[in-house]
Amino acid sequence: MAKKLIIALGVAAITFTATACNTVKGLGRDIESVGEAGDRAI
Template structure:
């Protein structure tokens, strides 16, 4: 019984960790594209 709870908690933590990692990666890409757009506007591209 206790082993099942530990395994379930570990699997849940792994799933949440993976989802958070993808979220941070997506936010980084959004910030990068916004910076590029600002740079293009300043340089007149």
């Protein structure tokens, strides 16, 4: 029982970590595109 709980928590932690990485990458792309748009406008 405890072993299954530990495995489930580990899988959940890996899933949340992977999701956070993708979110940070997307945020970086958004910021970069805003900067490029500002450069083109100037």
